[in-house]
Amino acid sequence: MNVHEEMFARAFIIPEKRDRYVSLIGSVKGRKKILAGFHHIHDLDGRYAKLIPSNQQSAESIFRMLKQKGAPEICYVMSDDSDIDQKEMPLREAISKVEGSNFGTLVSCIAGKLAYFETEDMSGRYILER
DSSP states (O other), rough: OOOOHHHHHHHHHHHHHHHHHHHHTHHHHHHHHHHHGGGGGBOOOTHHHEOOOOOGHHHHHHHHHHHHHOOEEEEEEEEOOTTTEEEEEEEHHHHHTTSSSSSEEEEEEEETTTEEOOOOSSTTEEEEOO
């Protein structure tokens, strides 16, 4: 299990579902189930998931927000888009590929501390921060 994936579940999922997420992420079949649920996730912990205002949802704005919060140049991606899933990549490139892609995706900048999460529609773009 990747540390970014485990820490996403432990830090940003509602407490009553954290253990389930961690156990599912640990298996191939379970991980696929988690990724399929990324499209319309309802389990983000609202204390740490801040919806990005619609006027700040461009890739460049999201990149700047994450950099201002201390995001490094390289991030880890967990996505139901198999082209970018389980890849480490430059933050700017990851955000550009994810933004508006209609996939559910986590861009983990600092494991369990800072991430970007996008559902398949524009109303679901979040900065995750603890």
